[in-house]
Amino acid sequence: MTRRGAALEMAVLGLLHDAPMHGYELRKQLIVLLGWGRVLSYGTLYPALKELVAGGFLDADPAPGSTGRNRIVYALTAAGKERFRELVDETGPSSWDDDNFGVHFAFFARADSQTRVRILEGRRSRLEERLERFRTSLVRSRERRDAYTLELQRHGLESAEREVRWLTELIDTERAGAAPGSSTRQAATTHTSTTTKETT
Amino acid sequence: MTRRGAALEMAVLGLLHDAPMHGYELRKQLIVLLGWGRVLSYGTLYPALKELVAGGFLDADPAPGSTGRNRIVYALTAAGKERFRELVDETGPSSWDDDNFGVHFAFFARADSQTRVRILEGRRSRLEERLERFRTSLVRSRERRDAYTLELQRHGLESAEREVRWLTELIDTERAGAAPGSSTRQAATTHTSTTTKETT
DNA sequence: GTTAGCATGTAAGGAGTTACATGATTTT
DNA sequence: AAAATCATGTAACTCCTTACATGCTAAC
Numbered sequence: 148m149t150r151r152g153a154a155l156e157m158a159v160l161g162l163l164h165d166a167p168m169h170g171y172e173l174r175k176q177l178i179v180l181l182g183w184g185r186v187l188s189y190g191t192l193y194p195a196l197k198e199l200v201a202g203g204f205l206d207a208d209p210a211p212g213s214t215g216r217n218r219i220v221y222a223l224t225a226a227g228k229e230r231f232r233e234l235v236d237e238t239g240p241s242s243w244d245d246d247n248f249g250v251h252f253a254f255f256a257r258a259d260s261q262t263r264v265r266i267l268e269g270r271r272s273r274l275e276e277r278l279e280r281f282r283t284s285l286v287r288s289r290e291r292r293d294a295y296t297l298e299l300q301r302h303g304l305e306s307a308e309r310e311v312r313w314l315t316e317l318i319d320t321e322r323a324g325a326a327p328g329s330s331t332r333q334a335a336t337t338h339t340s341t342t343t344k345e346t347t
Numbered sequence: 348m349t350r351r352g353a354a355l356e357m358a359v360l361g362l363l364h365d366a367p368m369h370g371y372e373l374r375k376q377l378i379v380l381l382g383w384g385r386v387l388s389y390g391t392l393y394p395a396l397k398e399l400v401a402g403g404f405l406d407a408d409p410a411p412g413s414t415g416r417n418r419i420v421y422a423l424t425a426a427g428k429e430r431f432r433e434l435v436d437e438t439g440p441s442s443w444d445d446d447n448f449g450v451h452f453a454f455f456a457r458a459d460s461q462t463r464v465r466i467l468e469g470r471r472s473r474l475e476e477r478l479e480r481f482r483t484s485l486v487r488s489r490e491r492r493d494a495y496t497l498e499l500q501r502h503g504l505e506s507a508e509r510e511v512r513w514l515t516e517l518i519d520t521e522r523a524g525a526a527p528g529s530s531t532r533q534a535a536t537t538h539t540s541t542t543t544k545e546t547t
Numbered sequence: 548g549t550t551a552g553c554a555t556g557t558a559a560g561g562a563g564t565t566a567c568a569t570g571a572t573t574t575t
Numbered sequence: 576a577a578a579a580t581c582a583t584g585t586a587a588c589t590c591c592t593t594a595c596a597t598g599c600t601a602a603c
Contacts, residue, residue, distance in 0.1 A: 152562060155563095172582095182481075186564090188564055188565075190563075190585080193583065218581090295526075298527040302513060303382040326495075327497075328497060352590060369554075371553065372554095397556095417554070417599070418555085419555075
């Protein structure tokens with residue numbers, strides 16, 4: 148029970164809940180799912196899958212499909228679905244960690260409104276705490292800081308404040324009983340039209 | 348030569364370049380220096396210091412000062428100053444990594460303008476690459492995504508775009524031969540006045 | 548005089564990466 | 576038939592955290 152990254156566990160279970168997949172495909176989906184610009188490596192994924200199989204959350208079937216190659220298709224077991232539900236319903240500190248918040252958000256559609264609000268609020272207070280501590284330490288030590296250090300801190304502060312405002316908006320929307328992005332914005336695809344160079 | 352976190356190494360050398368310090372104090376400074384809301388632990392810091400001493404970059408003096416307690420004050424050696432200079436002048440990919448960029452930026456005042464521009468541009472292209480890949484993958488798979496997934500991705504995209512704009516502004520400022528924050532903005536402390544709730 | 552905070556360290560382990568090893572399938 | 580890319584895995588190593596162990600000093 149080596150506690151293999153809770154975020155990864157939840158993401159894997161959530162994706163396989165939608166549709167069974169083999170590891171290679173799963174990895175690509177995982178990378179897209181969250182802002183994870185970082186590449187999730189096989190050295191992380193395969194051992195994690197192995198453990199989930201050992202724990203009885205996944206079934207591993209040597210794919211009989213398509214061309215009969217050596218792929219292994221993973222699918223959620225009943226225990227896996229139950230485990231995913233537990234994770235989705237979790238509203239403790241672990242759900243608003245830097246690492247876990249993104250995954251929880253990605254599967255918000257599976258949670259009920261109360262859960263969503265609790266997680267969003269938890270996340271917001273965590274950020275506000277950090278912000279507060281940061282501001283105080285800035286005030287305490289403003290001697291001898293050059294323009295670049297100041298700019299770095301100003302930018303950090305601004306980003307964090309923006310994040311807090313984003314969360315506040317989401318909380319308000321949620322309380323009003325609506326889905327995000329339904330009012331003002333066009334959701335995600337305003338840009339995509341230009342710059343479609345395929346430099347792979 | 349275990350390659351102990353380049354970011355930590357540079358931050359330690361940079362801070363001790365300004366003023367000798369003992370580990371406990373150093374840790375607090377390190378946490379403030381960057382947006383590091385995360386707590387840098389002693390289990391990371393002390394072994395790192397040990398290694399820098401072993402490498403000849405730091406001198407460790409049992410503090411004879413103040414009350415004669417058991418503190419160890421670290422100071423840069425000549426080799427340490429040289430090493431720091433190397434790190435400051437470095438403009439390769441390592442200088443625009445997620446992990447290292449912040450530290451390099453924090454010590455920008457020590458680098459010359461050319462170095463600064465190179466690092467800023469490197470950082471920007473790295474972010475733009477990521478953005479491009481992200482946008483393409485969004486277009487490729489817009490089926491079956493609920494409002495929350497879309498909102499998460501929209502927000503991620505927006506943050507990254509904002510970051511790129513920030514870098515562009517800095518590059519322009521740098522090319523014009525000015526320091527950041529000198530034109531429009533008031534640098535860092537515009538907020539601090541409101542919201543001073545002390546809910547610890 | 549005891550609690551809080553200063554100060555230094557070590558051991559174990561968690562969460563991941565890189566590099567390697569291997570082979571099947573598809574594309575050129 | 577060669578090259579690309581699909582696909583699965585392991586071993587070694589990195590960087591960091593948590594938890595522990597120790598003792599000194601300041602404040603209440």
